[in-house]
Amino acid sequence: METERTVQEADDAARYRQDGAIVLRGVFDAWVEPLRVGIAALMADPSPLERTVRPADGSAPFFQDLCNWQRIPEFEAFVHKSPAAKIAARLMGSRTARFFHDHVLVKQPGGSTVTPWHQDQPYYCVEGQQSVSFWIPLDPVPRDVVMECIKGSHTWGKGFRPMRFDGTRLYANDDFEVMPDIEAMRPTLDIAGWDMQPGDAIAFNFRTVHGAPGNHSPRARRVFSARWVGDDAVFAQRAGRTSPPFPDLGLHDGDPLDVPIFPVVYRS
Ligand SMILES: O=C(O)CCC(=O)C(=O)O
Structure with a gap:
């Protein structure tokens, strides 16, 4: 039994590194109720x-909020006590898992807001x-409502221009490439998406290109996203205020991300 699990875990990690996005079934079942409580408190x-x-x-609106793990006890417990940090280290192939931030994304039933195709890292x-990032739904999410990821896009060697979800540029000037028309390219791409149950997770790399349709289903799509980095993470000076903003880190381009707001939660 133990051997079977070890083989499955090694297989997940290999697929994660190859595809840049995988689905993990039932890994956060025990955290669904606490995270629902946390999201209600946050909203x-x-x-x-x-x-x-x-x-x-x-x-209906699309609610988003970020960086609340230090004030919502259920989120803090998730960061420190759930298996997320250990799973993150294994998938990343890293000795450590450092918590970066939390992100709550609630698409209310019938809301038409599409999450445009983007990469998170820029x-x-x-x-x-x-x-x-672990994208953890707290409601059942059918395939035609779920976030989609382009397999292998984390290895394209590109950084795409970050746009606010209202269509304006995040940085007034930057050197990033404009995101191509992914919908037009759909037949040529390997786009992954899954039917999801509460407690499942989509694990995806910060460089993986992803997006999500509006919520044309009759039920809310509550998602808690927990984002982690590994041993090789360094501070990147961008051309403007990042999202989320971390204005007072006192770090320079290329410095290790070694500040208390990004705690190392797991070390092997
Ligand atoms: O849930 C969504 O609509 C998009 C999620 C996303 O872009 C992310 O978690 O990085």
């Missing part, structure tokens, strides 16, 4: 980083190959 008292998109067509003040 009742959002942070200054909250940004809710209200679609022009009057359909939004962040971090560079490195070893990274993973």
Whole structure:
């Protein structure tokens, strides 16, 4: 039994490094209820980083908030006590797993907001190959509503221009490439997406190109996303305020991400 699990884990890690996105079934089952409680508390008292998109067509909003793990006890418990850090280290092939930040994304039923195709790394003040986000749904999410990931896109060797979800540029000037028309390229790409149950997770690299449709289902799509980096993570000075912003780190381009706000939670 133990051997079977070890083989499965090694297989997950190999596929993760090859595809840049995999699904993990049931790994956070025990955390579904606590994370639901945490999200309810957050939505009742959002942070200054909250940004809710209200679609022009009057359909339901897309609530987002970031970096709340230090004030929402259920999120803090997830960071320190769930298996996430250990799984992250294994998938990244890293000795350590350092927590980067949490992100809550709630698409209310019927909301038309599409999450545009993007890579996360250019939004962040971090560079490195070893990274993973766990996209953890707290409601059942069918394949036609779920976030999709382009397999292998983390190895394209490209950084795509970060855009705000309202279509404006995140940095006034930057050297990033414009994201190509992924929908037009769809037939030529290997795009992964899964039917998801609460407690499953999509694990994906910060360089993996991903996006999500609007929530045309009759139920909310509550997601808790937990983002981790590995041994090779360094601070990246971007051309403007990153998302999320970390204005007072006192780090320079290329410095290890070694500050208390990004704690090492797992070390093998
Ligand atoms: O949930 C979504 O709509 C998008 C999620 C996403 O872009 C992310 O977690 O990086």
